[in-house]
Amino acid sequence: MISPGLNEYVFLSALLFAIGFFGVLLRKNTLVIFMCLELMLVAATLALVAFSKFNGTMDGNVFVFFILTVAAAEVAVGLAIIVALFRKRQTIQVDELNALKN
Amino acid sequence: MSHFLFNFFALFTVICALGVVVNKNAVNAAMCLLLCLAGIAGLFVQLDAYLLAFLLILVYAGAIVALFLFIVMLLDMQGGVKKPFKRMTVAAAGVAALLLAAGLGTLTNRGQLQAPAADAVPVIGSNLKLYAYQLFTTYLLPVQIMGFLLLIAMLGVIVLSKKFDGMEDVK
Numbered sequence: 001m002i003s004p005g006l007n008e009y010v011f012l013s014a015l016l017f018a019i020g021f022f023g024v025l026l027r028k029n030t031l032v033i034f035m036c037l038e039l040m041l042v043a044a045t046l047a048l049v050a051f052s053k054f055n056g057t058m059d060g061n062v063f064v065f066f067i068l069t070v071a072a073a074e075v076a077v078g079l080a081i082i083v084a085l086f087r088k089r090q091t092i093q094v095d096e097l098n099a100l101k102n
Numbered sequence: 103m104s105h106f107l108f109n110f111f112a113l114f115t116v117i118c119a120l121g122v123v124v125n126k127n128a129v130n131a132a133m134c135l136l137l138c139l140a141g142i143a144g145l146f147v148q149l150d151a152y153l154l155a156f157l158l159i160l161v162y163a164g165a166i167v168a169l170f171l172f173i174v175m176l177l178d179m180q181g182g183v184k185k186p187f188k189r190m191t192v193a194a195a196g197v198a199a200l201l202l203a204a205g206l207g208t209l210t211n212r213g214q215l216q217a218p219a220a221d222a223v224p225v226i227g228s229n230l231k232l233y234a235y236q237l238f239t240t241y242l243l244p245v246q247i248m249g250f251l252l253l254i255a256m257l258g259v260i261v262l263s264k265k266f267d268g269m270e271d272v273k
Contacts, residue, residue: 053223
């Protein structure tokens, strides 16, 4: 039995990205939307690591390093914004956050 | 054996990712995200990126998901009135799902990427020395920028979560 190749990993990465994307589209809770965003980010890192492995280079792996750092900073700031939003509006449902509409 | 492990981790990850999306309870969604990240870390190990698997568990599962759980429990936003989806949203999601399915189908049928078998490429992802060499030569400037980014993010979080006097929000 042969070991899985690049195509399998890229397919899995695309599938995970699609799942995260639909989470962002369909969920109403801002926190869950944020989690799905993280899922999309991790799916992208999986593709990068797979390409790096099958091309025999280091660059994809190092790039994942940076993505992890950016994700950590992004989560910290994003959650702070969500908490500030909740303190001001008493809700985090995207349907009710329509102050900029019209 | 490696094919079995790949299938197992892939299935596990996809099921947990679906769990993140469909779970009504935000705490359960965060737990599913944790399991999903563990599955991805397993796939990273399969791709010989041991350091990245370790970092993924440490940074994502250890810090980010813990932060998510903390905020979920702090805000305590369970329940609430469930509104049905608008018809436009359902239609858009359906079209997007069809397009994505078509894209993935085409990818599997036609878009076979030319890559050597996994056993044929030399294993370099497990070499820690190479990471350090790359980070301190080619990617030295990005490392510095990342440091500044983390500093700025920290300052931003402090400013965002602090209540200032005399800066009462406009209604």
